[in-house]
Amino acid sequence: QVQLQQWGAGLVKPSETLSLTCAVYGGSLRNYNWNWIRQSPGKGLEWIGEINYSGYIQQNLSLKSRVTMSIDTSKNQFSLKLSSVTAADTAIYYCARGRQTVGYDPWGQGTLVTVSS
Amino acid sequence: DIQMTQSPSSLSASVGDRVTITCRAGQTISSYLIWYQQKPGQAPQLLIYTASILKSGVPSRFSGSGSGTDFTLTISSLQPEDSATYYCQQTYRSPFNFGQGTRLEI
Numbered sequence: 001q002v003q004l005q006q007w008g009a010g011l012v013k014p015s016e017t018l019s020l021t022c023a024v025y026g027g028s029l030r031n032y033n034w035n036w037i038r039q040s041p042g043k044g045l046e047w048i049g050e051i052n053y054s055g056y057i058q059q060n061l062s063l064k065s066r067v068t069m070s071i072d073t074s075k076n077q078f079s080l081k082l083s084s085v086t087a088a089d090t091a092i093y094y095c096a097r098g099r100q101t102v103g104y105d106p107w108g109q110g111t112l113v114t115v116s117s
Numbered sequence: 118d119i120q121m122t123q124s125p126s127s128l129s130a131s132v133g134d135r136v137t138i139t140c141r142a143g144q145t146i147s148s149y150l151i152w153y154q155q156k157p158g159q160a161p162q163l164l165i166y167t168a169s170i171l172k173s174g175v176p177s178r179f180s181g182s183g184s185g186t187d188f189t190l191t192i193s194s195l196q197p198e199d200s201a202t203y204y205c206q207q208t209y210r211s212p213f214n215f216g217q218g219t220r221l222e223i
Contacts, residue, residue: 045161045204045215060212094160100208101167103151107160 002027006095006108012115018082022095022108029053029071034078035098036069038091039110046091050098051078085115119143119207123216130223134195138219140188140205149209150188152181155218156201164203165190197223 008020022034036048049059051069059067068081082089093111096104120143130136140150148168153161163172165181168188178193192199200223205216 044217045206047206047213047215050213058211062212096160098208100149103153103163103166103206103208104161105163105172107162110160 002097002106004095004097004106004108006093006111008093008111008113010112010114012085012089012113013117014086014115015084018085018089018093018113018115019079020081020093020095020111020113021077021079024076024078024097027097029073029076029078031099033098033100034071035096035104036080037094037096037104037107039094040088040091043091048080048082048093087115089113090115118212119146119210119214121205121207121214121216123203123205123219125219126217127220127222130195130221132195132197132223136192136195136221138190138203138221140183140190140216142186142188142207142209145185146207146209148184149207150181150183151206151208152179152190153204153206154199154201155204161204192221195223199223 003025006022012018030053033050033052035050051057051071066083071078095108098104122141124139150168152165155161169181180191202218202220204218
């Protein structure tokens with residue numbers, strides 16, 4: 001059974017860069033897309049972007065190219081960086097495995113990232 | 118971008134009731150529609166994919182239907198554990214937007 005475990009700094013200062021990593025256990029990075037989604041406090045879900053095994057990336061342009069995603073196939077991990085953060089980027093960030101026809105499953109446990117000085 | 122609109126935003130129902138949640142896409146998305154259930158403090162959980170296929174292990178009281186722009190999630194006989202927020206998501210075209218959610222109180 002595939003499990004995702006994510007980690008990263010829970011407190012980031014305004015204008016700095018948020019950094020998160022998600023490790024995949026019990027499965028390969030091949031044949032799936034690896035996604036980042038966030039949820040602001042008390043709000044709905046926002047898709048940030050996805051990366052596949054080959055490094056092909058699709059991302060939500062609403063984040064104005066502040067997003068950098070990478071994948072490390074040797075470690076079975078993928079990562080997210082979000083630059084120039086503001087308080088509006090405060091959210092729970094999730095990683096998730098996905099495919100177009102079968103949706104996102106499983107999800108990581110979520111990381112609350114607070115942007116504050 | 119394809120906007121996803123759910124209705125209602127919230128509803129209250131009783132154990133044993135039949136409940137339907139609607140999701141409308143701003144343009145056709147074929148059957149690339151996913152339903153998730155999220156309980157407080159937890160990550161969303163996949164319920165239904167490709168509009169109508171139940172994920173293995175999900176109770177059969179959940180069902181999905183629709184194609185094109187209009188979709189529904191139906192819970193045939195509500196149970197207390199179904200109290201949650203439900204989200205639809207389109208996976209037809211990037212950005213893969215979610216609906217705003219429907220909060221179901223039992």
